[in-house]
Amino acid sequence: MTRTRVVSLLAVAALAACGDTPAAPGAAPVTFTNPVHSQTFPDPGVLHEDGTFFAYGTNNASANVPLLTSTDLVHWTPAGDVLPSVGSWATTGNTWAPEAVRTDAGKYVLYYTARWNRADRQCIGAAVADNPRGPFTDPSPSPLVCQDDEGGSIDASPFRDDDGTLYLYWKNDGNHIGVPSHLYAQRLAPDGLSLTGSPTRLLTNDKPWQGAVVEAPEMLRHDGRLYLFYSGGAFDSDRYAVGYATCDGPIGPCHDAPENPILRSSPAAAGPGHCYPVTLADGSTWLLYHAWPPDGIGSVSPGRQLWLDRVDWAGGRPVVHGPTADPQPMPRTAS
Numbered sequence: 168m169t170r171t172r173v174v175s176l177l178a179v180a181a182l183a184a185c186g187d188t189p190a191a192p193g194a195a196p197v198t199f200t201n202p203v204h205s206q207t208f209p210d211p212g213v214l215h216e217d218g219t220f221f222a223y224g225t226n227n228a229s230a231n232v233p234l235l236t237s238t239d240l241v242h243w244t245p246a247g248d249v250l251p252s253v254g255s256w257a258t259t260g261n262t263w264a265p266e267a268v269r270t271d272a273g274k275y276v277l278y279y280t281a282r283w284n285r286a287d288r289q290c291i292g293a294a295v296a297d298n299p300r301g302p303f304t305d306p307s308p309s310p311l312v313c314q315d316d317e318g319g320s321i322d323a324s325p326f327r328d329d330d331g332t333l334y335l336y337w338k339n340d341g342n343h344i345g346v347p348s349h350l351y352a353q354r355l356a357p358d359g360l361s362l363t364g365s366p367t368r369l370l371t372n373d374k375p376w377q378g379a380v381v382e383a384p385e386m387l388r389h390d391g392r393l394y395l396f397y398s399g400g401a402f403d404s405d406r407y408a409v410g411y412a413t414c415d416g417p418i419g420p421c422h423d424a425p426e427n428p429i430l431r432s433s434p435a436a437a438g439p440g441h442c443y444p445v446t447l448a449d450g451s452t453w454l455l456y457h458a459w460p461p462d463g464i465g466s467v468s469p470g471r472q473l474w475l476d477r478v479d480w481a482g483g484r485p486v487v488h489g490p491t492a493d494p495q496p497m498p499r500t501a502s
Contacts, residue, residue, distance in 0.1 A: 203243060212267065213266075352386075379401075429487050453498050
């Protein structure tokens with residue numbers, strides 16, 4: 168009997184001792200164990216539609232934007248490549264950190280990072296589809312965001328506020344050319360295909376734990392307050408970690424939390440980061456993120472695996488229970 172099986176049996180016994188019983192044969196499981204997807208799936212961005220979670224990830228050997236689907240955040244099924252071709256402005260091969268949003272017109276816009284074919288820069292494009300499974304196509308001859316003088320632009324993340332207004336968050340790729348990296352915000356047009364106004368800087372890499380990088384911004388509204396989750400440090404090391412800031416509005420100003428980072432390496436997972444917070448119908452918050460196996464940092468296989476952990480809120484502060492390698496209760500994803 169394997170050690171994993173022994174641990175699982177002990178966890179079931181512990182639940183029974185507390186008055187909980189394991190699920191009957193054929194019923195939904197009561198616990199899960201990380202990672203929730205053991206193959207490489209970096210930079211997850213999630214869309215929830217009609218009971219299905221759609222997770223979009225950085226390119227792999229066979230897909231520009233690989234898709235995973237799930238109904239419970241734990242069991243994920245590969246569902247092909249949603250971006251068969253990058254935009255005409257881009258070069259295939261470095262398609263990073265995609266995220267999607269549904270617009271008021273019922274279309275879906277996928278924001279993705281790709282190599283600009285005019286320079287050694289990663290830039291942000293916007294592709295459109297009729298459903299979250301794609302295929303997405305980019306109609307523009309140029310990137311949506313490309314800060315050439317700041318190293319390029321990566322890690323685009325859309326956010327719809329409670330009033331319906333759309334915003335886009337991203338990072339200039341400053342570490343690519345040896346200049347500071349910043350997190351930016353700007354308002355999106357209702358169709359999600361253009362930006363209005365001017366970009367605003369929200370945060371800069373000015374803390375020791377961040378090293379040369381702040382990236383992967385994710386805005387979340389919880390109990391009326393705005394929280395900007397982000398990652399810092401070198402992605403291909405065990406120093407990569409997650410922090411957060413509180414923000415006065417969708418375009419700032421934002422205030423870095425003194426207790427950062429709130430998710431960092433453990434004996435079970437190295438370099439956890441590029442997280443995506445998910446709020447469920449019961450009000451609970453869960454964090455999807457990628458992490459390396461401690462003995463596989465920088466590997467192609469298994470690479471950066473998909474992890475899931477619960478977030479609690481203590482005095483207005485997010486507290487991440489992770490990286491958690493022991494069995495834990497399943498999320499309550501049913502509405």
